[in-house]
Amino acid sequence: MAISLVSCNDDDNTMEPVGATHGELTLEYDNVVGNRDLALDTDTYTNAANEPFTVSTFNYYVSNIKFYKADGSSYVVPQDSSYFLIRESDPSSQEITFKNVPVGDYTAVEFMVGVDSLRSVSDVSKRIGVLDPAYSEVMYWAWNSGYIFMKLEGESDVIDTPNGKYNFHIGLFGGYETKTLNNLKTVKVDFGEHKASVTGELSPQIHLLTDVEKIFSGSTTVSLAATPVVMTSDYSKNIAANYTSMFSLDHIHAD
Amino acid sequence: MKLLNHTILWGFALSSLLFSCKSGSTDTPEPIASGPTPIDWTKPAHFPDPVYDISKNPLTEEGVELGRFLFYDGILSRNGLIGCGTCHQQAAAFTHHGHELSHGIDDRIGVRNALPIQNMAWNTSFFWDGGVHNLDLFPPAPIQNPVEMDETFDNVLQKLRDTDKAGTTSRVNYPQMFEKAFGTKEITSERMLKAMSQFMVSMVSATSPYDYYLQGDQAALNSLQKEGLSIFKQKCAGCHSGTLLTDYSFRNNGLPPNKINDIGRADITLLDEDKYKFKVPSLRNVALTGPYMHDGRFSTLEEVLDYYDNNQKSSKLAVVELSPTLDSLLKLDPARAGIRISSTEKAALLAFLTSLTDEQFTKDIRFADPGIGNAF
Numbered sequence: 001m002a003i004s005l006v007s008c009n010d011d012d013n014t015m016e017p018v019g020a021t022h023g024e025l026t027l028e029y030d031n032v033v034g035n036r037d038l039a040l041d042t043d044t045y046t047n048a049a050n051e052p053f054t055v056s057t058f059n060y061y062v063s064n065i066k067f068y069k070a071d072g073s074s075y076v077v078p079q080d081s082s083y084f085l086i087r088e089s090d091p092s093s094q095e096i097t098f099k100n101v102p103v104g105d106y107t108a109v110e111f112m113v114g115v116d117s118l119r120s121v122s123d124v125s126k127r128i129g130v131l132d133p134a135y136s137e138v139m140y141w142a143w144n145s146g147y148i149f150m151k152l153e154g155e156s157d158v159i160d161t162p163n164g165k166y167n168f169h170i171g172l173f174g175g176y177e178t179k180t181l182n183n184l185k186t187v188k189v190d191f192g193e194h195k196a197s198v199t200g201e202l203s204p205q206i207h208l209l210t211d212v213e214k215i216f217s218g219s220t221t222v223s224l225a226a227t228p229v230v231m232t233s234d235y236s237k238n239i240a241a242n243y244t245s246m247f248s249l250d251h252i253h254a255d
Numbered sequence: 256m257k258l259l260n261h262t263i264l265w266g267f268a269l270s271s272l273l274f275s276c277k278s279g280s281t282d283t284p285e286p287i288a289s290g291p292t293p294i295d296w297t298k299p300a301h302f303p304d305p306v307y308d309i310s311k312n313p314l315t316e317e318g319v320e321l322g323r324f325l326f327y328d329g330i331l332s333r334n335g336l337i338g339c340g341t342c343h344q345q346a347a348a349f350t351h352h353g354h355e356l357s358h359g360i361d362d363r364i365g366v367r368n369a370l371p372i373q374n375m376a377w378n379t380s381f382f383w384d385g386g387v388h389n390l391d392l393f394p395p396a397p398i399q400n401p402v403e404m405d406e407t408f409d410n411v412l413q414k415l416r417d418t419d420k421a422g423t424t425s426r427v428n429y430p431q432m433f434e435k436a437f438g439t440k441e442i443t444s445e446r447m448l449k450a451m452s453q454f455m456v457s458m459v460s461a462t463s464p465y466d467y468y469l470q471g472d473q474a475a476l477n478s479l480q481k482e483g484l485s486i487f488k489q490k491c492a493g494c495h496s497g498t499l500l501t502d503y504s505f506r507n508n509g510l511p512p513n514k515i516n517d518i519g520r521a522d523i524t525l526l527d528e529d530k531y532k533f534k535v536p537s538l539r540n541v542a543l544t545g546p547y548m549h550d551g552r553f554s555t556l557e558e559v560l561d562y563y564d565n566n567q568k569s570s571k572l573a574v575v576e577l578s579p580t581l582d583s584l585l586k587l588d589p590a591r592a593g594i595r596i597s598s599t600e601k602a603a604l605l606a607f608l609t610s611l612t613d614e615q616f617t618k619d620i621r622f623a624d625p626g627i628g629n630a631f
Binding site: 121123124125127128132133134135138140142143144145172175176177178180181232233234 | 522
């Protein structure tokens with residue numbers, strides 16, 4: 001598969017400078033629920049607690065991205081260009097292309113789910129793009145200065161409130177003055193026997209799956225009936241711990 | 256003296272020489288310097304260094320003026336009526352005088368008493384629970400709070416951008432004001448927040464009788480006030496310390512939890528040890544900022560002192576709650592929680608507290624509503 005894709009690209013070879021040192025690499029976050037694609041509002045899924053649920057909003061920040069080579073060396077995406085908000089409602093947000101990636105065979109990607117503590121307390125001039133507190137998707141707690149790292153919302157018949165809605169807003173970077181809960185999680189996805197080969201000609205696409213089902217399972221089985229609203233509470237740490245395992249590699253397009 | 260003049264002249268000559276070299280190279284006359292007029296902001300001599308980093312947001316006349324308009328303009332709220340100045344009124348040292356809890360948009364009631372806006376550059380955190388750690392990040396909170404302004408920050412920026420469009424109902428052309436303050440008409444979160452910070456940083460209260468006393472004017476306080484000051488130092492300054500009359504810490508002063516069981520600082524830190532702790536407020540202008548406490552439960556300073564005295568024989572307010580987080584300074588008397596204050600001491604303390612009223616500040620036209628606000 002990879003080989004045939006490479007040969008398709010042969011026509012372009014003349015355009016590439018000999019001995020290119022840098023190339024492009026794309027990271028794709030494909031949101032799914034178990035073995036089904038995630039569809040907002042329309043589809044009903046079942047969580048580990050055997051509760052039916054729909055999803056109306058699914059957003060999460062990824063930041064501090066780092067690509068590893070087999071020899072353990074790595075390419076760290078420049079800090080100011082390393083904050084992204086993945087939104088199920090916006091397909092263009094789910095594909096991130098990095099330019100100027102040193103050529104080489106990459107075997108793993110590491111990233112933080114959320115916004116690191118340094119940026120969480122930075123001057124407002126550093127809060128641009130998806131970090132802008134005016135950002136329309138409102139991934140920011142104004143009353144408790146900090147970003148919402150992961151937001152999952154929807155409905156479930158098992159929720160005993162008038163609107164039957166659940167809201168998981170998971171954030172908390174460890175506190176500014178007082179040391180408090182830190183839900184920042186760093187995730188490393190190993191590509192196994194696959195690799196992403198960045199060359200002058202090849203701009204591989206790393207296709208990751210983000211499985212919403214994992215938010216409800218793992219070290220804690222999260223019940224929508226028991227905890228339909230989880231925001232700045234201690235319980236949020238259970239959901240953060242669960243979602244560290246929601247990322248996996250699906251495949252890598254070589255070109 | 257002659258030598259000094261000589262040096263200054265040389266300095267001028269040198270700088271104009273440099274100038275002409277620069278402009279000479281492009282063959283165009285140097286444009287007359289325009290842009291915002293810097294304000295040389297200096298802290299009052301008897302104040303500590305500010306916490307706010309003014310080097311990252313240098314004050315300008317146009318920036319402060321823009322901030323003042325934004326502070327008072329109801330455009331920040333969903334219905335166009337509620338500005339910051341609605342609940343933070345100058346005559347009451349920028350509090351909502353007479354309101355235990357403020358009523359914001361559609362007369363919805365908040366859960367805590369509006370804190371004064373003064374000397375913000377020295378605040379280490381904001382709100383009664385310290386949930387906001389930087390002045391620049393403060394405005395989105397009341398804007399987005401459903402019981403205050405109930406608007407999105409994003410939409411506020413859009414409404415501000417639209418004020419130079421045909422058919423606008425705004426009396427203020429904000430793109431023009433942003434251009435004066437920042438060089439272009441672009442309206443961003445950073446510019447909007449920094450303009451508001453500039454205005455709030457400029458709101459310094461440092462000209463009360465107590466300030467004059469601190470700076471050496473012995474006659475600024477009368478003898479009863481001086482007596483009150485000495486009692487204050489013994490019995491109150493453990494928390495209300497320093498020139499700003501607060502140590503900015505969070506403490507549980509024993510108030511029994513109110514109906515909504517407001518746990519204060521613990522809402523932010525999620526720590527049991529912070530339950531029922533609230534920020535120690537500055538006492539500057541305290542005679543103007545009633546009602547008192549985080550939920551405005553006491554309407555007078557007499558009640559506040561009676562509460563701290565916690566004497567069940569003299570006060571119906573004597574209810575200091577012995578919770579696990581009660582501040583140790585309220586447990587100094589093994590016989591009874593609270594702070595022992597006799598009635599003569601109370602009179603002296605009350606007299607001292609009035610010396611913290613800064614009328615220059617509450618009447619300073621630089622901080623006044625430019626004529627666009629609504630106060631209810």
